[in-house]
Amino acid sequence: MSTTATDTPRGLKMFPRAFWAANVMEIFERMGWYGFYAVSSLYLTEAVADGGLGFTSQDRGVIQGVVTFFLYLFPAAFGALADRYGYRAMFLASTMIMAPAYLLLQFPTSFWAFFAVYFLVAVGHGMFKPVVISTVALTTTEKTGSMGFGIFYMMVNVGGFLGPIIAGVVRGWSWTYVFWASAAWIVMLALTCIIFYKDPRSAEERASKKKLSEVFTGMIEVVGNGRFFLMVLGVLVVLVMGSKWWDFKLIGPISLAWIVFNILIDLILRAMGRGAGQGPWLLQPMQVGEGRYMVFLLLMAGFWTSFNQIFLTLPEYIRDYGDTSDLIRSLSPVASGITGLFQNLGVDTSNWSLAVLEHGQVKPEHLINLNAFGIILGQVGISYLIRNVKPLNTIINGVVVTVISFLVFMLGGEGWIIVAAILVFSVGEMMASPKSKEYAGRIAPPGKVGMYMGYFYWCTALGNLFGGLLSGVMYGHFGPTERGGTDNPDAMWIIFALLAASTALSLVLYDRWVQKNPVQAES
Template identity: 30%
Template sequence: MNQSASGKEKVPVIAQVRQMGAMFWIANGSEALERLAFFGVRAVLPLYMFGSDSVLHLSMTEKGVIFGIWALIQCLLPMISGGYTEAYGYRRSLVAAFSLNALGYLLMANIITLASDSHAGRFSLMLAAACLVGIGTAIFKPPVQGMVAKTLNEGNSSLGFGIFYWVVNIGGALAPTLAAMIRGTAENPTWENVFYGAAIVSAINLVFCLVFFAEPEKDASKARQNPVMVFAETMTQLWQDKAMFRFLLIISGFWLMFMQIWDLLPNFIDEWVDARDVGGVLTSLLGDGAKALLTADGALKPEMMININSYTIIIFVLPLTWFLGRYSMLFSLVLGMAIAMIGFLGAGLGHAGYLVALFIFIFSIGEIICSPKFSEYVGMSAPPDKKAQYMGYSNMPFAFGWFIGNIISGPLYDTFSSKTRLAKRYLIEELGMTGDELTAIGDKEIFPALAAKLGLDQYEAADVLWQAYHPWVIWLILGAVGLASLIGMVHMARNKSQRRP
């Protein structure tokens, strides 16, 4: 594998930054605001939908179906909407995107009011809200990412996409922290405030883009085409670029694994990880200021454990991006994938809070290395007049990986890792209870009943189930998919023609 970025002249950092125009920074600002709204919601949604203290009380399989459909919409639509953006205008796309996002967040805030006690109603409304946000986000991505790609060149693309990733994660870091504070506690929940806040941020972003976002020149030929013709040309372009198609297909398995850090790990931490040790460290640093970020028993909230990812990226993405600029894009991509996979497995196999926190940090270092390089590779491989279209293509592996990951992880979790299910199993197999007795207790009280019968607190009782049934096995299954993708990427990097970047 060629490690050096051969033939690439090293431009001083200050000179690279000066080459980035005003629209680069405006696009970054809009992305940061959109991520502030999106990640604030996504940080708490797994807990809002599933768990003993959740609001919607959906099963993990139902949650996986919603997230999976959301993934298909949000990730496949940009493959088409990128072409529409080039044809019909960037600003028009942004207006549609922010309007749909705000509607989706408002619907999430009012699901219980609209659905009342109907389980099917809660599921259907949550799915509808997810689809609205998915469509809005899908329309938003190509114009913003396309504008970033248009303002960069081969001399500053590595630093430029690193800065883009850094700015994105400022919103990504602040969002879960704010969401953890304003969602309240189990005793006094205020979940709806998270969704109303996201809708307000979307409205602010709409005004920001209308005022500052400059409209690039439209593709006149596409503007004369109808939407069906734009779609056909967009998909034909991808099929003709066989190397790009293979690249996106290979990396899909990695994104399948990758996305479960946000979609599955919060629930796993909530049910299985004793994060009181991390909560104690935070309390020693912040004192009473840490209370809003902790559960009632002093454990760090799951969304804040996951947020180690964003804070790590903010601190390390720029120096690492600068350092890795001397290496080829595919070498950095493979290196980052390997490190991220180690962190992924460690975070899922850990039972102690400090170990999970450590491996989330390791995962984040891998993400810093590989994720900007993925965007850079796609953006720099695109023809000059197809930047938004190709950035739309970059969502294809997220679509397949995120969709399939959620569709399979839900049933896998319900089978191997659900604490309620495993508590039922233990009560029947080890303590001799009958199915009728368990039905009389009710699912929400099953685990507390187990802890009471064993004379243990919730963490000690969870450890009994951990040792008996190995709920961590789900992470080995998902990690195996990521490993297959990594092997495929190593093979591609070794055989890659020197004619491509």
């Protein structure tokens, strides 16, 4: 019997059950993660008397930067384990780590204890990420891929929007409820997996198992060989140490000394006649891997470093410098109408303000959540308007819009100014973020597209590391005097704007170089 056009599933029916189960699980996973992450800066730096941990901004930056850095490195390894042991098993294993970890996160009060438990949270989310993305990829085709990943990106933002709202509401009564809420979303994720999810891979795909050693070898080869990887790792360690335990001014000299030391060792090894691949890896000359791709990842890490400030730095800034009384005055008639309606129904609304206000101001997380709300409403429209614009031009324009958003913060700390800055920032994100993946695929040499896309999240990992460390140092220096700062936040926003602007300029130069130096396919 021949298949007619009417036999082809249309609309939402074109996607199998596993696709929708994965998207629902993504919503719950994002609600769990962003439910705490959106308020983490406040929890870590809030006074102990107010329920926080009383950490410094530098402590907060190191925790957020290092933990999320590893979160975005884990998927490569856990993806290989999922291929070996099954997608469903990996989903459930991730929930068995995430849910207890969120519950435990409410108890540590010291830096290292909190770091350890939060790292465990990152392990769980790192296990989840590669499996959900792989499921979406396997349950879509060339014809349905654009819509499928569009739906998935929408679900990411739905979860990222709902999680912080609920966390912001419940923390009005106790921080404990924030951790219970995140754990509850993970439990809902597990139930969705148990009831609805089925591994979408064929029998042949399940039999094809990549060794974990091959994954780690591939990760190193993207950077270079083991010696070059060790040099890069050393620089990253210096950055972390200089953000908390060393004087920040030592980062440059120590990093330079470490690089020069490795170059000298390299010269000695080459003078001895050693070549790449000869002898133990520690006694081999350094070798750069996908150099042009590493440069692109570093440049995009600059964008993500700037982007992450909306979650890392902005909560503290709004708490310490924001004055949202203008917002409260503007929205009071609406709030009075809603509470009046419920009061007429016999509902006691006397404590409802705890869900939205803190110390007479709108809670920072509710304002920051306008970022996700703006993306939910505007991503389709923005994508349509820029559909014919070259990916790189769109990325650069998006970064420029991000620069403008940082400068808007300098107009003052009034509520409507903060709202305007966040929404402008969201436009920049909607332009740059989706197109960056498309551009990465286009600059990939023939035969290496899969590898380029597989390690794309490295720029997100680096952006989280650099963003967290820079946020802690910048706010610790330019923040309020009572927290040891110079009380000059405008200078901080200028530095973030300059960083984003330098990223845009560097991308222009990089693209010109790529166009002049195309890479041929390997024979």
